[in-house]
Amino acid sequence: LIGPYLVFMASTINGYEGTGRSLSLKLIQQLREQSRGFVSGSAGSGSGVGAGGRMLREVALEEPIRYALGDSTEQWLHKLLCLDASIAPKTLSGCPHPSECELYWINRDSLFSYHPVSEAFLQRLMALFVASHYKNSPNDLQLLSDAPAHQVFVLLPPVDPEATSLPEPLCVVQVCLEGEISRQAVLNTLGRGERNEGDLIPWLVAQQYQDEDFASLSGARVVRIATHPDYAGMGYGSRALEQLRRFYEGQFHSLQEDAASTLDGDEHGLHRMTDRELETADLRADTVQVRDPKQLPPLFLRLSEKRPTRLHWLGVSYGLTAGLHKFWRRAGYVPVYMRQTSNELTGEYTCVMLSELAAEGLAMRASEQWLDAFGRDFHRRFRTLLSYSFADFSVVLAMSILDAARSARSGDKGAAPRGNAIATYTRADLSRDFSAYDLKRLESYANNLLDYHVVLDLMPTIAQRYFDECLDVSLSGVQACLLLGLGLQRKSVDAIEKELNLPSRQILALFTKILRKFSNSFRSLETRGIEDELDKPAAAAAAEAPVDGASSQAGTKRSLTDEAAWDPTAKSLLEDLDEAGQEVTDEFKQKQRELIDSINLSQYAIAGDEKDWEVAKDQVKKATLEGKFAQTVISVKNPDSSKRAKKEKSVVRELVKSEEARTQKKAKAKSSKKTKRF
Template identity: 50%
Template sequence: MDVHSRYRTSAHDTVTARFNERFILSLGSCDDCLVLDDELNVLPISRGKDIKPIEEDRGKGKEESGLKDLKDSLADTKPVGELVKLAKTIDQAQAILTFVDAIAEKTLSSTVTLTAGRGRGKSAALGLAIAAAIAHGYSNIFVTSPTPENLKTLFDFIFKGLDALGYEEHLDYDIAQSTNPDFNKAIVRVNIFRQHRQTIQYIQPEDAHVLGQAELVIIDEAAAIPLPLVRNLIGPYLVFMASTINGYEGTGRSLSLKLIQQLRESTRPSLTKDAQATEEDAPTASSSRKATARAPPKARTLREIKLETPIRYAAGDKVEKWLNGLLCLDASVLPKFTHQGCPHPSECELFYVARDTLFSYHPASEVFLQRMMALYVASHYKNQPNDLQLLSDAPAHHLFVLLPPIKDDESHLPEPLVVLQVALEGRISKAAIMEGLSRGYRAGGDMIPWLISQQFQESKFALLSGARIVRVATHPDYTSMGYGARAVQCLNAFYSGEYFNLDEEAEAEQSYPDASRIDESTSLLTDRPTVRAVNAMPPLLQRLGERRPETLDYLGVSYGLTPQLLRFWKRAGFVPLYLRQTQSELTGEHTCVMVRGLNSSTEEELQWLSEFAKDFRRRFLTLLSFKFREFGSVTALSVLEAANAGVKKLDEDPTRELTPTELGFHMSPFDLKRLESYANNMLDYHVILDLLPAVATFYFEKRMGAEIRLSAVQSSILLALGLQRKTIEEVEAELQLPVNQALALFGKLVRKLSKRLQDVQKAAIEATIPEAPPKLPVATDDGTEGQAGTSWKPVETSLEDELKEAGSEATRALRERQRQMIDSLDLSKYAITDAATDWNMAGTQVAKLAAGGAEGKSTVVTVKSTAAAGQKRKTDEDGGAKGKEKKGARRSLKKAKR
């Protein structure tokens, strides 16, 4: 088949047509199917040849009679009577009446939701309702849908309704078609000018900001639009919303389970003030501040309409039943465990699903397939019929399911908690890589190898082998309970070889017929295809220990960036390597590619991942002031944290720290002085705004050292002001912080970073100062010579001892001075000889006094010095001689003058 060409890759080019086998077998189960060959021969597989005639309709049914009575009763009511005549079923007519009632009220706080299966006439009812709004004088009507091509039926019935009301084209209204070649000339605008100017305008789902003057907004196929965008479209005006509850048009974002439920709660008075959106439905990373601020009003009137009677098919049509079963359109999830609690994630096991058995059309396999597709429908994915064929026939895709603990006595298939779809990629030939890079194109499949090779211009990456996780579909009742993380963890362990057991593989190894092999002896003209025998198919579920894992180098994932998904994959250890700058037209999200190594990978083997993550971080920091400015600062910071996990080893290199020379290239001394002044509360923050990009780049590239750490809020403020170039008012709205608190936190972080930059500058100055000379050796306590110690030793003597010692020294010095003064005196004039008479008399007197015989006499003893007279005479002689010399000198002087 030509369609299989897009499923082939360089390493996987053998396609097994499992979808064809299941399709042919399903035809045999359809009672109203007649299969013919090119010669119009009825083949044995047909069950239509056994068709039985049905009884003739003997009258109109109850519904037809009710519809006719309703049309007759409204025949004279303008304008609704003319519009109801175009209804095909009683359900559709009642839906038109409900729409017209909401239009006639002309309130700006009403919502009408219309849900139905495929082929029930939803778009036709909306078209007729718009015609009724034109008749009631509504001027500004906006219509939105994933693409304008989806609105063909809606516009057709707008024109039928206008014709029924007497409007004529060119006289009363004009039609404008799109000039976009992608829209195939779809109608995007209708201008009505019969009474006054009225407009029906198509807008993109993300253009909610143009609804300022809207009076009526119609959202067709709302389930195919991301839930945050649908919520932004609801505002102070009348809203009509239609969605398919089953089928591929209704398999996105779980509209009926979330938004409609929130609208129901918002109509309750007790919940009007407390109704808030859950974190899972928060705006996407790329939502602008204005779009985020727009929220559905708290008090709105909700009307719900459901269409049951089919128009495209007859009631109970077997072909519709066959089609729904073949394409899994009616797949619905099972209710939550009621008889027992939810198992712990660590108790659940991951199993490999054999696709040959899953798509064999065996009754048990069909039940399990329907359950798996129900998880796809209920999860956050937009599905197509082609996805089912991709799941069955693509040779590089594999399926895993996470199952609760299975008891030995269980006889039924367990309910899958998580479905994992994995695509093996890589191992592209070097010639194909070089040709693709040189010509700027990439082949189909192998998304991550081609994308990373082009973004980094590294051809060797495509030679590696990896597994891309395509989908992680979790049961809606078990989200945020750890089952998805458990499934990814088990998948990583499987490809790391932790489950593989050679003994178990040998026991499970068994040869089965090749499903792609065609038996030449069979013929559709004579044989009737049947489901293969059970023993001819491999087990539907296979334990991971029984299967040999493929040799891989990495695990990867590609998804639309939202805060919740980013947090999930970051916790799983994945590192971002690519973030698309333009938004997806379908979801309004930016595609993000994340990669991680296996548990068995070494640091040397993952050196390429660190280099890629480092380059991604540098590019992302630069692009934050461009398209990524629309990101919330918290989301952008989370992306940086995920990238830092892959660059951790490189950031620990001390040579990457900021050098004084590099600092001088980016900032002058005046700039550093400005930062210091602001840190000291001497300047306004506007004065340093021009320095924030360089400072923020230094910090987020881990150039300031490991000791500089900012809190999460401070990092968000620095990223928003420095890299995203946002205003402080925008930071206030994002972080829900008053401006004064945000500026206070900003001042603290600037103080930290300014001090660090000053330290870098001081280090440059210290490098220019010569080193001090070495110290001379000094004697140590043990008497040897050594270097002087730098440590302090305790004083050996106390303060009191030192004071006493100082006092003793002062006393000794005083006594010494006194001794010197005494020695300087002339005592020779007091000399007494032993022969002196007075001395003898004094001795006799002392003896008497001692004996006590000299009572009444004086106790004072006087002795005359014998040297006093001689000394006096000598002194006088010396003085007379000197006087004569002086007189002689004077006489000589007088004679000389004469």
């Protein structure tokens, strides 16, 4: 649209036709920042030159288009409907710490009494609402003034008791009480496939989840929350929500206090006309005048002075942006609904978030962990829709939404870390989700043997199982975002490269690390599965085997009343170890004995009989008496000696050979004699 051309954009800002807050809040502010090259907190002159040579110029038309200049009718209309609401310059010399600020309940009878002080404060409140929201109309003012279920709270800085002027509002919160719908009414409405007007969150949750119990709970929806533009991002909005939560949980109201010490708007407000008085009332006889200031109730009430309405939940419905979602998630709200079509005016998706309140002492008791059940279901549905309606979400925003939905089960108001797996992922589940070829491809890619296109088809299944929290795999924030973008949103690497502002090489390196973790996890899962299968027969045999002292027959059941048969520790551990050690020692000695017996020791035996030893002894004595050198070594013949046996065998062999030669010689001589005769 912009290109090299001159572009005109026009919109109304103030007046009953002023619908241009969306343009000024979202587009014009962004163009100002881009043209100036830095973020500006004020409108300034509204002109500048951008880095590309393009210039932004803002022209404001102050001349009325429906009335004459200075027409009193237009001034009266703007004053009555707060159409010319503008932010007054800040009067605080500094910014008080959020913990020093207090939230006050505003009495709407006094706020709309047309008293000069109340009117000035009403103009400030409407200025905050107009400056913070993209769409405003006189209907919003009417809803704020007389809607019976609406309440208004304001966050004020520390008030000086001697001050003569109203304090400057830092944050304004408008809430609407919802819920307490009968179960039968919900069933009748759901049976017709309709949704009644009013009670936005109860009817929406009942329709989306087909739940007939949630609508019976009481809650409050934050209609609008607005912070002063000069104090945005300083924690005042979070402080207001924290005080609001404590108020509806009854933490400011003590049961020991006297009931008269707390004020109630219905009891201490202005006189309300009954239905009978309205039937007999005559407009011609009514006296229209400004209310007497002396009869007005206090404009502000401390939360400790106001009797609270005990609730089960707090909720909000808003147009989804990264900043708003971060704000509500930090406040402890859990998403339960996301509209699948964007708003035609802003292009935003409507998001509904809930926060559970402490409900001790309430007559209506909610089921345990009802918000956890909604969060789980939303987590599953949102994951599936990420590749359809929410494919254009940034991976960081989608990851933040999933973490916020998961925080309901952990009870953490911030980012919920991944804990233990919700369901156990078994080897059978692995075989159902992935074939043997899939696991081989995954392992080959983890070892840098394949291109990432070969395993890209496995990413949706892997991502679903990871975000189901049934896999024992831990990923960093960037790795989880990458897995979400490729697996759930099915984006390309180039698209994720632009969103995360990372080079493609680094993205592919992270992708390899991710799949390597899953490959190792799947391999260990298969190993454990095989080990369990091998251990099952042994465990079954051990369970069926009879114990000591019981019947030795197979299949004999042990009596449930026989304690000795079921005692697995008949002996102590030391006794079992001693018995096993003795068995091993006896077995070792038996093997030693068998080895010794197998050795032939006859060749080492001392030969000779008593006669041979006596002859040798006499020889030694005779040599000693004659004075000859006595030999200490004597020789005794061993008939079983191996040397002698060898010698005897050789002698026998020679005798056999000589006998054979003599026989052959005789045979030849006889044959020669016979030849001579012939």
